[in-house]
Amino acid sequence: MNKLVSVILFKELKDMLRDKKTLIVSLLIPLILMPALSFVMGKTMNNVVSDVNENTKIVMVDKGNSSLGTILRKDKTIKIETSDDGEASVKDGKSLLFLEIPEEFDADISSGNTSGLKIFYDNTSQKSSMALSKITETIDLLSKQMVTSRLTQKNIDVKILTPITITKTSFQKEESAGSQMLLGMLIPIFVLLYSATGTLAAATDLGAGEKERGTLEPLLTTKAGRHYILTGKLFAITIMGFIVSVCSMIGLLISMKIPGGMFASESSSIGLSYKAIALIGVITIITTMFFGAIELAVSIYARSFKEAQTYMMPFSIVPLFAAYGTMFTEAKNIPFLYFSIPLINVSSVVKELTSGIYNYGHISITIGWSIVYAILAIILARHMFNKESVIFRS
Amino acid sequence: MSYINNFTLGGIILLQVKNLTKKFKSFTAVEGVSFEVKKGEILGLIGENGAGKTTIMRMLATMLKVTEGEGEIAGHDLISEPESIRGEIGILFGGEVGLYDRLSARENIMYFAQLNGMSISEANKSIEELVQQLEMDEFIDKRVGKFSRGMKQKVAIARSIVHKPSVMLFDEPSTGLDVSATRLIQDFIFKCKEEDKAIVFSSHSMQEVEKLCDRVVIIHKGKVVESGTISSLKVKYDNEDMEDIFVKLIGGSHE
Numbered sequence: 001m002n003k004l005v006s007v008i009l010f011k012e013l014k015d016m017l018r019d020k021k022t023l024i025v026s027l028l029i030p031l032i033l034m035p036a037l038s039f040v041m042g043k044t045m046n047n048v049v050s051d052v053n054e055n056t057k058i059v060m061v062d063k064g065n066s067s068l069g070t071i072l073r074k075d076k077t078i079k080i081e082t083s084d085d086g087e088a089s090v091k092d093g094k095s096l097l098f099l100e101i102p103e104e105f106d107a108d109i110s111s112g113n114t115s116g117l118k119i120f121y122d123n124t125s126q127k128s129s130m131a132l133s134k135i136t137e138t139i140d141l142l143s144k145q146m147v148t149s150r151l152t153q154k155n156i157d158v159k160i161l162t163p164i165t166i167t168k169t170s171f172q173k174e175e176s177a178g179s180q181m182l183l184g185m186l187i188p189i190f191v192l193l194y195s196a197t198g199t200l201a202a203a204t205d206l207g208a209g210e211k212e213r214g215t216l217e218p219l220l221t222t223k224a225g226r227h228y229i230l231t232g233k234l235f236a237i238t239i240m241g242f243i244v245s246v247c248s249m250i251g252l253l254i255s256m257k258i259p260g261g262m263f264a265s266e267s268s269s270i271g272l273s274y275k276a277i278a279l280i281g282v283i284t285i286i287t288t289m290f291f292g293a294i295e296l297a298v299s300i301y302a303r304s305f306k307e308a309q310t311y312m313m314p315f316s317i318v319p320l321f322a323a324y325g326t327m328f329t330e331a332k333n334i335p336f337l338y339f340s341i342p343l344i345n346v347s348s349v350v351k352e353l354t355s356g357i358y359n360y361g362h363i364s365i366t367i368g369w370s371i372v373y374a375i376l377a378i379i380l381a382r383h384m385f386n387k388e389s390v391i392f393r394s
Numbered sequence: 395m396s397y398i399n400n401f402t403l404g405g406i407i408l409l410q411v412k413n414l415t416k417k418f419k420s421f422t423a424v425e426g427v428s429f430e431v432k433k434g435e436i437l438g439l440i441g442e443n444g445a446g447k448t449t450i451m452r453m454l455a456t457m458l459k460v461t462e463g464e465g466e467i468a469g470h471d472l473i474s475e476p477e478s479i480r481g482e483i484g485i486l487f488g489g490e491v492g493l494y495d496r497l498s499a500r501e502n503i504m505y506f507a508q509l510n511g512m513s514i515s516e517a518n519k520s521i522e523e524l525v526q527q528l529e530m531d532e533f534i535d536k537r538v539g540k541f542s543r544g545m546k547q548k549v550a551i552a553r554s555i556v557h558k559p560s561v562m563l564f565d566e567p568s569t570g571l572d573v574s575a576t577r578l579i580q581d582f583i584f585k586c587k588e589e590d591k592a593i594v595f596s597s598h599s600m601q602e603v604e605k606l607c608d609r610v611v612i613i614h615k616g617k618v619v620e621s622g623t624i625s626s627l628k629v630k631y632d633n634e635d636m637e638d639i640f641v642k643l644i645g646g647s648h649e
Contacts, residue, residue: 007508011497018496018537214490218553221455222509223481388458389418 004224008232009239012206016240022201026240030194030248034186038255052130055079057095059086064103068117068142072099075138087120096131097121109146179256183272184354185327188347190248191280192319195287198244199295200312202237207299208308216391226385230296234378237292238285245284276353279363286370287346291315293377297384303393323347331355339365342373405432408592409454409561411465411472416449416458416616423449424616426463431561431592436583438607439596440640446616447596451565454594455485468560481510484559484591486579488569491550495539499530499549502538503556510557517556524552527585547575551582562586564595568602580606600637614644 001009017023056078062069072078083089086098100118102108108115117139122128148158210216219229272280295315302308322343326334331351339345339362349366352359384390410430416423424446431437439447452458454467456476465472468482493502500521507517525534528548533541538549554562564583568576583606586593597603603610604624611621620627620643624636631639 004509007505011494011501011505014501015494015496213494214487214492215494216492217457217487218485218492218506219509220457221480221483221485222506223477223511223557224509225477391457392452 002228002231004228005232005235008224008229009235012202012233012236013239016202016205016236019205022205026198026201026244027247030198030244031251031254034248034251034255035258039258042258048127048130052096052127052134053077056131056134057081058131058135059083059089059095059098060101061086061099062101062105064101064105064107066101066105067109068105068139069101071138071142072135078135090120090122090128093122093125096125096128097135099135112150180355184331184351186252187280187354188326188350189320189323190252191245191284191287191350192323192343192347193316194245194248195241195284196291196295196315196319198248199237199241199288199292200315202240203292203295203299204305204308204312206233206237207296208302208305209299211300211302212304220391227382230378230382230385233296234289234292234381237296238289241288241292242285245288272354273356275358276356279353280350283346283350283367283370286367286374287343290342290370290374290377291319293374293381297377297381300381300384301390301393319343326351331357334362340369342369345369405435407432409465409467409594411454411463413463414450414453414460414465415462416446416453417461422616424453427611427613427616427618428463429611429618429621431594433560433592434587434590435609436587436593436595436607438603438610439594439613440598440600440603440610441596441613442598442644445613447613448565449616450613451485451487451563451594451596454563455483456480481557482559483561483563484554484557485563485565486550486554486567486582487564488566488571491543491546493538493546493549493553496537498537499534499541499545499552502549503553506553507556512557520556520558521552524556528552543571544575544578547571547578551579555586560591562591562593564593566596566598568597568599576602600640604636612640612643619643 054077058072058078059081060069060072073080081089081095083095086095086100089095090098098120100120102115102117105115105117119132119135121132147161151158151160210219220226295312298311299308302311325344326338326347329335329338329348329351331354334348334352338348345366349362352362407430412428414427415425427446427450429437439450441447449458453460454465454472456472456479460473467479470478470482472479494505497505503521503524504514504517507520508514512520521534525531528551530545530548530552533545538546541549562583564579567579567583571579580602583593583595595603595606607624609621609623610627612619622630627639628634628636631642633639633642
């Protein structure tokens with residue numbers, strides 16, 4: 001590396017590393033965000049589940065003291081609440097659902113007829129929906145028993161009801177598939193978001209910050225040419241951005257290992273291969289450089305720190321759009337065109353890699369285009385750095 | 395008016411510009427400016443705000459590209475050898491001192507020394523000399539962020555000269571400074587003169603110019619309206635007050 005470039009690079013890194021507050025915020029947030037989120041979400045999810053499983057509050061009207069009512073009353077995990085108005089109780093959230101058993105329920109059943117139950121539940125509440133499936137499960141079970149006994153009475157084999165049986169198998173272990181899908185959604189977002197935002201603080205400081213402190217003019221009057229200054233700064237920004245991205249990935253890995261977290265129980269069975277991690281790393285570096293160069297161009301155009309921050313706003317939003325764009329596409333059926341569109345291609349390939357797909361055509365097209373886009377961004381930054389009306393904009 | 399006058403005879407010319415012109419789109423900021431500065435000479439650029447002094451300074455520092463005209467600084471061509479020129483000039487601009495708050499005074503100076511092509515050992519030697527000269531040993535290894543204006547000024551001075559330039563450019567260096575900080579800068583400029591550097595100094599303060607400069611070039615609306623030694627101008631316009639002469643000159647060219 002050119003000596004001037006390394007002088008600039010090391011000075012910028014030293015300068016940034018001494019800014020403790022910015023450093024802590026920009027490194028700690030990505031590191032802690034996912035584990036914290038996973039922990040809190042996992043905790044609340046578990047709470048909801050155990051809450052419903054162990055303490056299902058329902059309101060039941062059972063005038064005929066039916067067999068179903070008896071079964072539910074016997075179930076210790078179900079708590080029967082008394083209320084004059086069952087529906088209101090559900091609406092208020094005091095109970096999870098309201099079950100009405102007709103008076104002649106047992107009579108209807110034993111005479112071989114159909115009896116109708118009425119259930120009122122809150123479809124906006126996760127707990128209420130879970131309670132519904134729990135109660136319907138019990139009812140289904142009872143219903144099956146009744147069918148069996150009716151058929152047995154008539155000397156018919158129960159098998160007549162199930163002419164077809166299905167055995168489902170897949171290549172991912174059933175319980176890890178969900179996490180794999182979640183990773184396929186999260187990692188592309190992380191790669192894009194942190195490539196774009198991890199570079200923000202550095203780019204703002206090294207462009208507009210330099211202008212605002214009055215250090216840009218003295219810097220431009222040193223023997224070091226502008227392209228050296230730009231290159232040194234760009235490397236510094238890219239390194240900072242990459243460190244932030246790495247922190248976010250470490251955060252993600254930690255969050256998968258947290259007991260009781262969002263990815264709990266499956267965590268042991270999923271994991272990215274080293275090959276995938278390495279390829280994602282390469283793509284992240286190029287993308288970080290791309291964002292770093294554009295942000296530096298914008299930052300050098302801005303008159304002040306504040307102005308730069310305003311102009312930088314889109315950089316925290318645009319990558320999210322790109323990631324959302326591919327969020328629900330299947331990793332296996334990503335349209336070929338996607339691999340040429342900036343950001344979308346990164347999101348697509350990272351999604352593939354996360355799903356264990358190594359399509360080297362896609363990977364090389366994406367890396368190729370990403371390099372082209374990064375070079376274009378660097379040309380833009382160079383153009384800005386050489387433009388007198390930009391440097392001395394006031 | 396010839397840009398050469400009697401006082402350029404004898405002494406080596408270190409800085410010379412001819413017909414310097416700078417256009418920003420349709421606006422001409424500087425037009426046909428010519429002057430030269432010898433070794434050990436202080437040339438004052440006088441003009442009102444917006445007259446084009448800073449634009450001239452920036453062209454001399456190769457921060458702005460020259461639209462027309464030519465120049466030579468310390469034997470290097472202004473247009474074709476900007477990097478060599480930047481290594482030969484030291485710059486102190488007024489207003490913000492422009493230091494990195496999170497770096498120590500030494501690191502600030504070292505950064506610029508290295509960017510100007512010095513090796514670490516050369517730079518260390520030069521910094522040690524400057525620490526002695528400017529009495530900076532108490533704070534040289536402390537971070538600049540908490541320095542007083544006076545301390546920062548010393549660091550900025552040291553930074554401008556650490557690479558031992560032969561030509562110094564001062565663009566309104568005493569803007570917004572108190573008496574002692576102004577004195578610090580003026581002493582520094584005299585020191586540069588003693589060391590036989592060629593100095594270009596811009597200001598709109600007549601007292602300062604009279605005190606420091608050997609020769610002046612009066613700029614108005616981007617053009618040279620007069621030049622010469624202060625005494626020769628006083629004789630020419632038969633007036634002891636430089637301010638009167640200045641106002642008359644630029645007033646005369648108001649359209």
